[in-house]
Amino acid sequence: MTIQELAEQETLLYSEIIELCQPQTPKIDDRLKQIFAEYREVHQAYADMANVDIEALKRGLFIQWYAMTEPSYLTGIDGINKQDSEKIIQVLKEIVAARHFDYELAWMLTYYLNWPFAFEIYNNFKDFDWSLINGEANSLPETIDREAMKQRGQMGVYLNSLSRFRNSN
Template sequence: MTLIELADKEIDLYSNVINIYDGKISSNNQGLTLEEIQEEYKNVHNEYSKLSEKNIEALKRGLFIQWYSITEPNYVTGINKLDEKSERKIITDLKTRIDQNEADKELIWMLNYYLNWDYVFDRFKDIIAFDKIIQEKDADKPNIKTDERGQMGIYWKSITTE
C-alpha cells in the first residue's frame, strides 16, 4: 500500500470508531466492530513497518501508532495490540536513522514529545537507549503538516493552534 492509501485507511478506521460511539453506521464504515477495526489497524501498522526503513514518513506514522497505542485507550483510537515484530522493526529503523544522522527535525521533535511518557518505549531498551538520544528538548516545534497523515495528522492538528 502507498502512504496515501494507508492514510485514507486510517481515516476510515478512525471514522468507524467515532461512529461506533455515536451509534451511526454508514456505507463507508461497513459496520465494523471495534475488534475488527483494531485488527485492521494492526495491519496498517505492519504496512508502515515494511516501508519504515526507506521512508521516513512511514517511520513517523508507525512510531506514532506505537506511542498512541500505549498512551490512549483503544476504544478511542481503534488501536490495540500491535505486532511486536513490526514494532521492533520500527524502533530498529529509528535507531538506524538516528545513528546515521538521517532523522529530520520533525522526527526528533516528535520523538522527544513521545518520550514525555517515559514508559512507552521501555520494552525497546535492548535496541536503543532513548535517554541518550534526546536532543534539543526545548527546541521550537517544527511546522507539522497535518493533512494526509492518517491519525497522526488528526492528533497533531488537535493539539496545535495554527
C-alpha cells in the same frame, strides 16, 4: 498500499471508531475487533516501509506510542504486532545513530518521551541513545501545516488537535 492509501485507510478507521463510541453491543464489539485487526495491518505496512520511507517510520512510531497512551476504543489501535513494533524501533535507532533524522522526527520523539512507559516494552528501546537527538528539538514547533497534516492519517489528526500549534498552513 501506498503511504497515501494507508493515510486514507487510517482516516476511515478513525472516523468509524469515533462513531462506535456508544454503548457496546455484540455488533459494535465485532466491528471494534475488525478495526483493531485492520489497524494492525496498517501498522505492519508502515513497519515494512519504515527503512525506506521516513514518513512511514513516523506514522508507525506514532501508532505504537498512541496505542500505549490512549484507550483502544478511542483510537481503533489495539494489539499491534510486537515484532513490527520492534522493527520500527530498530530502524529508528539506526536513523538516529546515523543522524539521518529530520527536525520533525526529532520534535516528535522529544514529545513522545514525555510518556516514556510507551516505549519501555520494546527490547530495542532499552539501549537507545536519546542523547543523539538532545538539542535537535527540545520542544514542539510554533506552527505546523494543518492542511498537510490532514493527509497523514491518525498522526495528523492528533497533531492537528493540539492547541499548542498556532493556525498556519
